[in-house]
Amino acid sequence: MQDTSRPIVLISGAGVAGPALAFWLERCGIEPVLIETAPTLRTDGYMIDFWGVGYDVAEIMGLLPQLKRLSYDMSEVRFVDDAGRTAGGFSADLLRSAVGGRYFSIPRSDLAGEIYRSLEGRVETIFGDSITSIEQDDAAVRVTFHHAAPRQVDLVIGADGLHSRVRQLVFGPEADFEKYLGYYVASFTVEGYPHRDEGDFVSYGVPGRQIARYALRGNRTAFFFNWAEDRKLPFDHRDVVAQKELLAQRFGGAGWETDAILAMLPSCSDLYFDSVSQIRMDRWSTGRVALLGDAAFCPSLLAGQGTAFAMIAAYVLAGELDRAHGDFARAFKNYDTTLRTFIESKQQSASRFGSWLVPRTKGGLFLRNQVTRLMSLPFVGDWMMRSAFSDNFTLPGYRIGRAAPNASAGQGAAS
Ligand SMILES: Cc1cc2nc3c(=O)[nH]c(=O)nc-3n(C[C@H](O)[C@H](O)[C@H](O)COP(=O)(O)OP(=O)(O)OC[C@H]3O[C@@H](n4cnc5c(N)ncnc54)[C@H](O)[C@@H]3O)c2cc1C
Numbered sequence: 001m002q003d004t005s006r007p008i009v010l011i012s013g014a015g016v017a018g019p020a021l022a023f024w025l026e027r028c029g030i031e032p033v034l035i036e037t038a039p040t041l042r043t044d045g046y047m048i049d050f051w052g053v054g055y056d057v058a059e060i061m062g063l064l065p066q067l068k069r070l071s072y073d074m075s076e077v078r079f080v081d082d083a084g085r086t087a088g089g090f091s092a093d094l095l096r097s098a099v100g101g102r103y104f105s106i107p108r109s110d111l112a113g114e115i116y117r118s119l120e121g122r123v124e125t126i127f128g129d130s131i132t133s134i135e136q137d138d139a140a141v142r143v144t145f146h147h148a149a150p151r152q153v154d155l156v157i158g159a160d161g162l163h164s165r166v167r168q169l170v171f172g173p174e175a176d177f178e179k180y181l182g183y184y185v186a187s188f189t190v191e192g193y194p195h196r197d198e199g200d201f202v203s204y205g206v207p208g209r210q211i212a213r214y215a216l217r218g219n220r221t222a223f224f225f226n227w228a229e230d231r232k233l234p235f236d237h238r239d240v241v242a243q244k245e246l247l248a249q250r251f252g253g254a255g256w257e258t259d260a261i262l263a264m265l266p267s268c269s270d271l272y273f274d275s276v277s278q279i280r281m282d283r284w285s286t287g288r289v290a291l292l293g294d295a296a297f298c299p300s301l302l303a304g305q306g307t308a309f310a311m312i313a314a315y316v317l318a319g320e321l322d323r324a325h326g327d328f329a330r331a332f333k334n335y336d337t338t339l340r341t342f343i344e345s346k347q348q349s350a351s352r353f354g355s356w357l358v359p360r361t362k363g364g365l366f367l368r369n370q371v372t373r374l375m376s377l378p379f380v381g382d383w384m385m386r387s388a389f390s391d392n393f394t395l396p397g398y399r400i401g402r403a404a405p406n407a408s409a410g411q412g413a414a415s
Contacts, residue, residue, distance in 0.1 A: 006031040007326070008153040010143060012131055013160030014041060016108070017293025017310035019115040021157060022123045023061060024318030028400050033153070034125040035145070037160070041116055043109045046187035046272050047072070047214060047222050049095075050111065051103040052391040054308020057315050060401050066114050071104035072216070075199035079369050082204075082255040088369025090381060092201075098385035105214075107222075111307055131156075134169050134289060141288045155328055156289045157317070159310075162277060164295035170286060180232050183276040183354050185301055186225040186247050188268040193221040195257060204256040205365050210358045211251060211258055223261055225251060226358045232275055243273040276300050276354065278347050285332035292317060297343045302357065303350035305391075312395070313339055319398030342393040349388075 007030050011018045014036035022032035050058070050067075058064055074095075079088040096103050116125075126148055133144045134156055144150045158166025168174060195202075196215040203212035208228040213221050227250055235242050248262050265271075279298040284291045291297075293310035300306070317335045324331035359365040375381030395401075 007155070008033060009155045009157060009321075010035065010131075010141075010151065010153045011157045011159050011292075012166045013158070013164075013293075013295065014038075014112070014116060014125060014127075015159065015161055015293065015310075016112050016115065016307045017295070017314050018157075018159035019112065019119060019123075020057075020061075020311045020314035021159060021292060021318055023115060023119050024315055024400050025321070026119060026123060028318060028322035030318075030321060032123050033151075034123060035129055035131065035148075036125065036127050037130045037165075039128040041109065041113055043270060046108055046224065047105050048108045048111065048307055049103065049105050049304050050307060051099045051389065052305060052308050053393050053395055054305065054311045055099075055102045056395055057308075057311045060315075061115075061118065061311075063114055063118060066117075067106060067111065068104060070110040070114065071106040072214075073199065074105050074201055074214075077201045077372070078197075078203065079372065080202055080204050080256065084256065088372040089203075090372050090375040094375060094381040094385050095389065098382065098389045107216075108307065115311075131165055131169065134166065136288045154288065157292050158289070158295040159292040159314075161294045162274065162279065162298045164279075164291060166289065167279075167281075167291055167295050170289045171281065171291070177279050177281050179278045179280050179351070181276045181278065181300055181302065181351055181354055182228055182230065183302075183358055184225075184227055184229050184233070184274070185276050186243065186271065186273040187223060188265070188271045189216060189220050189222045190264040190268050191218070191220050193261070193264060196221070204254075204258070205359065206254050207362055207365060208358060208360045209251060209254055211254070211256070211261065213257075213261065223264075226276070227251070228354075228358055228360055229275075240271055240273075243271060247273070276302060278351065280344075280347065284336055288328060290317070290332050290335070297339075297347065299343070299347050299350050302353040303346050305346065309343060309346065312393070313343075315398070315401070316396060319396060319400055322398060322400050338396060342391075345392070 009025055009030055010033050011021055012035050014034045018034055022034055025032040074092040076091055077089045078086055081087045129145050129147045131143055132146055135142045140152045141156050142152050158164045198215050201214050210226045212224045215221055244265050251258050278300050284296040292313050316338050320331040320334045359368050
């Protein structure tokens with residue numbers, strides 16, 4: 001039952017950004033309603049690294065204990081040759097020490113799931129539906145859906161990812177905002193893969209292709225594929241059969257364990273497959289509609305911090321809406337000014353990282369592996385990690401942050 005005295009914000013997308021925003025809005029007397037196209041929370045199997053100011057936000061939200069229980073402590077990133085011998089890599093301790101131990105790896109679905117569980121039962125969520133039209137004027141936004149009855153709400157937030165429906169309906173076609181970075185990514189998990197190397201992120205490369213595995217609990221293994229494609233592939237990003245065929249074609253016969261891994265592909269049910277792209281927009285709002293997370297500023301997996309940015313942005317957007325006391329135009333403007341420089345500089349660094357992740361030549365692969373070996377030298381690895389992993393951003397100290405369950409914790413929050 002909706003409380004008609006509270007402003008209502010419809011949030012499209014129950015990934016990371018959407019539930020994080022709902023978490024904060026609920027605390028400042030605004031009623032969030034989530035709508036998610038999937039029939040339940042998504043469980044696609046890719047791992048993420050989690051650190052920086054986003055880690056501080058998770059701490060203020062009081063989520064760290066649960067997240068740490070679900071997380072993995074990586075021991076080593078190891079690049080191997082065709083025979084499985086170490087060709088490069090570095091200890092994950094370097095990474096942890098660069099961020100004062102405030103770092104872990106976790107399946108994206110577990111992070112999203114924990115944020116959602118923190119508000120489950122208190123926030124209305126419509127699963128298995130999607131927005132079909134958005135019309136706004138000075139007084140309200142009118143929204144229609146595939147299945148649900150039309151609604152009138154105060155604001156609409158598109159937190160529906162890289163292929164945002166809200167962005168497409170209100171701001172224009174995806175192609176107007178997408179910057180394709182020249183790579184594709186796929187990931188899936190299976191049970192019973194025989195090679196484990198617990199704690200190690202084991203990665204094998206040939207020019208233009210990189211494949212990696214990481215052992216999960218319950219005898220499961222997560223696999224990652226990254227490869228270079230000069231142009232975007234002309235097929236539907238939801239066509240799983242075509243995706244599996246393409247993956248087998250691009251990686252078949254590449255060497256190391258590749259064929260054994262590809263043999264598991266037909267039985268996987270959680271394939272993630274997409275282009276490596278960024279979303280770059282001059283503004284993240286228009287009237288009563290704003291975008292958040294990947295929908296607004298997808299940094300791509302090359303940033304290694306998209307979930308952290310989504311959580312930071314959710315906190316800032318809610319904090320500004322709370323501060324603005326109903327002046328949503330001011331809130332949206334401040335949301336943009338507070339985050340833009342930080343996000344854009346991260347997008348720029350990420351777009352340069354592809355050739356390190358997937359070198360396109362034998363020489364490039366050799367060089368990448370040798371550089372990672374140098375990281376074990378005293379001070380060198382530490383210096384490299386600190387420069388790559390620092391967040392030049394101070395979390396604003398909003399009233400909502402102080403009202404949260406673990407308000408004293410966030411180290412980055414300015415008072
Ligand atoms: C392979 C890979 C590795 C990555 N590694 C890292 C990493 O190491 N560290 C890190 O921090 N980030 C990483 N990222 C990035 C990170 O996953 C994203 O930046 C983050 O998930 C963005 O959160 P979001 O909530 O904005 O979008 P998403 O997590 O994509 O959630 C969007 C939600 O919207 C839903 N949706 C889509 N369309 C509609 C619609 N029409 N109506 C309603 N709902 C809809 C989707 O089902 C989904 O639930 C990685 C990404 C990839 C692909």
